[in-house]
Amino acid sequence: MLAEIITIGDELLIGQVIDTNSAFIAKQLNKIGVSVYQITSVQDDKEHILKALKDAESNVDVIILTGGLGPTKDDITKKTIAEYFGDTLVRNEAVLKNIEAIWSGHVSGLLLQVNKDQALVPSKAKVLMNRLGTAPGMWMEKGEKTFISLPGVPHEMQALVENEVIPKVKGKYNCPFILHKTLLVYGLGESALAERIEVWEDTLPKNIKLAYLPSLGKMRLRLSAKGFEEADLRINVDAEIAKVIPLIKNEFFGLEDEDGSVEVVIANRLTKIGKTLAMAESCTGGKIAEQFTSHPGASSYFKGGVVTYSTQSKINILGISKDLVEEHSVVSKEVVEAMAKNALDLFQSDFAVATTGNAGPSKGDSDAEIGTVHIAIATKNEVYSEKFMLGNQRVKVIDKAVNKALEMLLKEIFKN
Amino acid sequence: MLAEIITIGDELLIGQVIDTNSAFIAKQLNKIGVSVYQITSVQDDKEHILKALKDAESNVDVIILTGGLGPTKDDITKKTIAEYFGDTLVRNEAVLKNIEAIWSGHVSGLLLQVNKDQALVPSKAKVLMNRLGTAPGMWMEKGEKTFISLPGVPHEMQALVENEVIPKVKGKYNCPFILHKTLLVYGLGESALAERIEVWEDTLPKNIKLAYLPSLGKMRLRLSAKGFEEADLRINVDAEIAKVIPLIKNEFFGLEDEDGSVEVVIANRLTKIGKTLAMAESCTGGKIAEQFTSHPGASSYFKGGVVTYSTQSKINILGISKDLVEEHSVVSKEVVEAMAKNALDLFQSDFAVATTGNAGPSKGDSDAEIGTVHIAIATKNEVYSEKFMLGNQRVKVIDKAVNKALEMLLKEIFKN
Numbered sequence: 055m056l057a058e059i060i061t062i063g064d065e066l067l068i069g070q071v072i073d074t075n076s077a078f079i080a081k082q083l084n085k086i087g088v089s090v091y092q093i094t095s096v097q098d099d100k101e102h103i104l105k106a107l108k109d110a111e112s113n114v115d116v117i118i119l120t121g122g123l124g125p126t127k128d129d130i131t132k133k134t135i136a137e138y139f140g141d142t143l144v145r146n147e148a149v150l151k152n153i154e155a156i157w158s159g160h161v162s163g164l165l166l167q168v169n170k171d172q173a174l175v176p177s178k179a180k181v182l183m184n185r186l187g188t189a190p191g192m193w194m195e196k197g198e199k200t201f202i203s204l205p206g207v208p209h210e211m212q213a214l215v216e217n218e219v220i221p222k223v224k225g226k227y228n229c230p231f232i233l234h235k236t237l238l239v240y241g242l243g244e245s246a247l248a249e250r251i252e253v254w255e256d257t258l259p260k261n262i263k264l265a266y267l268p269s270l271g272k273m274r275l276r277l278s279a280k281g282f283e284e285a286d287l288r289i290n291v292d293a294e295i296a297k298v299i300p301l302i303k304n305e306f307f308g309l310e311d312e313d314g315s316v317e318v319v320i321a322n323r324l325t326k327i328g329k330t331l332a333m334a335e336s337c338t339g340g341k342i343a344e345q346f347t348s349h350p351g352a353s354s355y356f357k358g359g360v361v362t363y364s365t366q367s368k369i370n371i372l373g374i375s376k377d378l379v380e381e382h383s384v385v386s387k388e389v390v391e392a393m394a395k396n397a398l399d400l401f402q403s404d405f406a407v408a409t410t411g412n413a414g415p416s417k418g419d420s421d422a423e424i425g426t427v428h429i430a431i432a433t434k435n436e437v438y439s440e441k442f443m444l445g446n447q448r449v450k451v452i453d454k455a456v457n458k459a460l461e462m463l464l465k466e467i468f469k470n
Numbered sequence: 471m472l473a474e475i476i477t478i479g480d481e482l483l484i485g486q487v488i489d490t491n492s493a494f495i496a497k498q499l500n501k502i503g504v505s506v507y508q509i510t511s512v513q514d515d516k517e518h519i520l521k522a523l524k525d526a527e528s529n530v531d532v533i534i535l536t537g538g539l540g541p542t543k544d545d546i547t548k549k550t551i552a553e554y555f556g557d558t559l560v561r562n563e564a565v566l567k568n569i570e571a572i573w574s575g576h577v578s579g580l581l582l583q584v585n586k587d588q589a590l591v592p593s594k595a596k597v598l599m600n601r602l603g604t605a606p607g608m609w610m611e612k613g614e615k616t617f618i619s620l621p622g623v624p625h626e627m628q629a630l631v632e633n634e635v636i637p638k639v640k641g642k643y644n645c646p647f648i649l650h651k652t653l654l655v656y657g658l659g660e661s662a663l664a665e666r667i668e669v670w671e672d673t674l675p676k677n678i679k680l681a682y683l684p685s686l687g688k689m690r691l692r693l694s695a696k697g698f699e700e701a702d703l704r705i706n707v708d709a710e711i712a713k714v715i716p717l718i719k720n721e722f723f724g725l726e727d728e729d730g731s732v733e734v735v736i737a738n739r740l741t742k743i744g745k746t747l748a749m750a751e752s753c754t755g756g757k758i759a760e761q762f763t764s765h766p767g768a769s770s771y772f773k774g775g776v777v778t779y780s781t782q783s784k785i786n787i788l789g790i791s792k793d794l795v796e797e798h799s800v801v802s803k804e805v806v807e808a809m810a811k812n813a814l815d816l817f818q819s820d821f822a823v824a825t826t827g828n829a830g831p832s833k834g835d836s837d838a839e840i841g842t843v844h845i846a847i848a849t850k851n852e853v854y855s856e857k858f859m860l861g862n863q864r865v866k867v868i869d870k871a872v873n874k875a876l877e878m879l880l881k882e883i884f885k886n
Binding site: 064065066067068069070071072073074076077078079080081082083084089090091092093094095096097098102106109166168169188207209232234236245246248249263265267268269276278333335337338339340341342343344346347348350351352353356357358359360361362363364366367370371400401402414415416445447448449450452 | 480481482483484485486487488489490492493494495496497498499500505506507508509510511512513514518522525582584585604623625648650652661662664665679681683684685692694749751753754755756757758759760762763764766767768769772773774775776777778779780782783786787816817818830831832861863864865866868
């Protein structure tokens with residue numbers, strides 16, 4: 055069972071928009087055992103879309119298109135699909151009713167002709183009703199092959215994938231089961247890790263694939279298996295994980311949550327042990343807080359944070375003493391440890407993490423070299439910090455500092 | 471001048487990693503007038519990569535591959551390229567020296583065989599030296615066509631694109647100039663906007679393309695033009711912008727910064743008028759602060775923020791009265807306005823924005839319906855707020871709340 059995802063839109067090809075739709079669709083297809091053979095992003099151009107459809111039809115069973123279904127003039131997908139199927143566009147009354155309902159609920163003003171035209175669909179298409187927007191999804195078949203066209207607006211596309219596409223694909227095809235498990239590893243480079251686990255890796259069964267996923271100071275190791283017997287797959291993959299963990303026992307910090315990452319592992323642990331977290335961020339600018347609060351359930355362990363970007367706010371809000379800042383500079387071990395300690399007190403939390411540094415491109419309230427970041431952890435019993443040099447590219451300095459902070463937090467929380 | 475980007479890696483096709491590399495490369499190529507014809511993501515599989523190379527060669531002039539060049543066993547790109555060119559891998563001494571230098575600077579321990587093997591490159595390849603990592607970039611030619619292979623680690627890939635690929639492509643090909651300008655529009659849906667500007671749109675010159683980019687409550691309108699005379703393009707595009715602005719004069723909020731977005735327009739305005747910003751976030755969890763601090767120069771206008779996630783922290787840190795919370799609930803007009811006002815005072819800023827709401831999936835410290843978000847703006851003269859219902863999907867509620875907060879801030883700041 056193979057699928058191809060075709061995303062349509064010039065905005066992707068000029069780099070203005072990052073294609074997040076494909077990753078979402080791929081993840082959902084994977085869960086029901088459909089492998090994505092290829093993801094192809096093409097221009098808003100009829101000939102190019104026709105060519106992409108033809109190529110995809112020769113390679114895979116299911117073709118999913120997204121984008122190019124809005125009401126405006128830059129849309130082209132629908133006409134192109136009709137041409138590909140030698141079909142014509144006809145008005146679908148159910149779609150028109152849905153458009154009218156959405157319009158009357160959200161918009162003051164008359165229904166426009168361009169919106170009415172969204173009710174035109176190829177006569178052979180089964181409509182996938184889009185309750186969140188005016189562009190309908192479409193399901194078309196050609197022998198054993200299925201073509202699915204979805205709007206490009208992410209939340210509309212996502213609802214259609216979850217509610218319509220996945221159940222229908224499962225119903226039509228006999229899908230195998232695909233299992234991924236991902237290990238979080240800290241403190242070993244890619245090649246050192248590879249050498250450490252080489253003997254184990256060489257003995258992996260053929261149906262289990264291993265991948266190394268390094269990213270800004272953290273490493274993920276992914277095992278993937280595929281088959282029709284889910285229980286067997288789980289047993290086999292778990293057996294391999296049980297073999298590899300002893301080889302990396304000081305560097306292994308848990309299995310990544312199915313949809314999550316390090317912060318989810320931390321969050322789950324905090325919830326389990328009934329402890330709370332707070333933070334004081336300077337150079338990371340709220341990004342650590344945002345990592346935690348983007349996941350549901352944060353209110354059970356996350357007390358809050360301060361983004362004390364200016365020196366004055368570190369003094370006023372966190373109660374860092376002016377003398378301490380003047381003596382050691384705002385980017386220092388002493389200041390970051392006071393920030394963590396005071397955040398712990400301010401929010402009455404069990405753990406606190408703090409960051410201060412200079413992410414560049416120019417120097418801020420301190421003379422610290424660009425890329426210097428101090429990160430501290432405070433608990434009820436102790437405060438400690440580490441200093442990092444994280445390069446001179448602003449966005450990367452921030453992202454690496456966030457990763458390092460999460461790594462220190464992970465290690466602290468798993469000590470307890 | 472056409473290019474294709476081929477990204478290699480199973481992690482893309484199972485949806486574990488979002489392909490941000492392609493957008494970066496596409497943006498850089500666009501700046502020098504190279505249009506990206508297609509972006510193709512393929513599996514770590516030799517036959518599939520060979521097929522993608524062949525297809526790309528028949529469609530475009532420049533083919534850029536990323537991924538699959540690391541030191542571990544899941545790598546395959548280099549061998550496949552050698553096979554495609556009927557070439558063999560040979561040791562490159564300069565690459566080996568670079569690997570040794572990186573190794574001795576960053577790693578304690580002996581150089582491993584897998585790292586030494588990274589110095590193997592096809593004999594016909596020109597090496598693009600990767601100063602940030604051990605996997606070399608490669609430049610190969612076949613007649614007029616150019617094949618470029620880059621590591622998949624984003625910061626290594628980015629440095630090679632900026633320092634090696636772009637200058638070399640410009641040197642080899644006679645590239646046209648591509649100009650994009652993007653207008654930020656708030657308060658009109660896609661179809662209403664289309665109707666409003668229809669007459670203008672129909673008279674656009676053939677070499678200027680228009681695209682509508684709607685996203686969670688904001689809209690961007692992009693004009694793109696291409697030609698060999700940069701000065702003429704700028705004059706023509708600016709003339710069209712001058713024509714369309716009067717048609718949307720109440721909804722137009724500025725041109726998007728080349729690499730930025732709404733928050734950059736706000737940041738530039740604040741810096742220009744010498745005013746400062748602070749924020750108190752509850753349901754947005756630090757994401758508004760993070761939007762501003764991810765861009766350089768934030769310290770000149772951004773005073774800081776608090777993420778008062780728990781009710782207790784709103785009382786302790788922001789000084790919201792307990793009575794106010796009990797009388798009106800923590801998700802209310804009264805509380806969000808007090809948050810904004812108190813953040814303004816706490817950080818001594820000129821503007822403050824505050825959010826409180828329930829992003830779901832379960833109800834938190836209030837009985838407010840999931841999706842309810844109050845957003846307030848405070849200035850030295852006034853405080854006001856709006857209430858929004860933003861649906862029931864957590865991540866979207868947060869993102870929409872961030873967009874709404876930025877929209878309110880934008881309108882407030884451009885009033886002054």
